[in-house]
Amino acid sequence: MEDVENADDTLRDLDHIRVPPAVDENTLTKTADINEFFDKAYDRISEKNARTQRVRDCKVCRRRKVNKYGFVSDVSTLRRHLGAHHEDVAARKLEAEKANKVQTSLDNHVQKAIPKEHAAPYSDDLFKSAAIEWLVETDQPIGAFEHPKFINMINVAARAKNGVTIPSRWTTCREIINLFHQYL
Structure with missing residues (x-):
């Protein structure tokens, strides 16, 4: 039986078909x-x-x-x-x-990015300095650092990957009232 394929692995009897290029x-x-x-x-x-x-x-x-x-x-x-x-x-x-010829512009399509606060990388010295400043500025007793709830708050904040969001005064007040009603 004779070879029915060309060198480029196409069938020889299909050589006459020409496909026009896609327009x-x-x-x-x-x-x-x-x-x-x-x-x-x-x-x-x-x-x-x-x-x-x-x-x-x-x-x-x-x-x-x-x-x-x-x-x-x-x-x-x-x-x-x-x-x-x-x-x-x-x-x-x-x-x-x-x-x-007029060059197009992206002004109508681009939205301003909200700048994120840049958090300084953690260091023990930086934490100690921030904690002492907080202690002095808010008139806390020196024993506040040893309180279990303060230590728990710091441990929870340490697990945050993108920083910590501090609740507003209004939110804090509402949460305290909700806790009060919960334990009544």
Whole structure:
């Protein structure tokens, strides 16, 4: 039995099939403006020399009921016609080109980040200094450091990965009242 595969492991009888490359429909071609304002090209016999010409009809001229709206299907001729007879079309094209040249901005999309407080890395000396400052500023007795509830509070705070959130006065007051009602 003869080999039915090619060197690139495709079947030999499928060699004649050519797959066209995928075209992105969102991408505009270089003649997108022409395709927008002119119909598809067709053959017409020339009035001057009885030869067949490839022409395209101007959609704008036909809508405005202008006598001659068929033009030779040459891109430069069609663009010249648009520029000379349809200022509104030329103005729209210039506006589109200006809009493409304007650099976009992220101002409407960017949100300001809330700055996080930078916590100093822990050290025994820093903790001792902060604890003594707290003791002096709040007129606490020196024995407050040895109180089991203070030690428990420090141990709970030490397990926090992203720092500790200190409750406000209002929250603290509400919690104390809730504890009072709970133990009544």
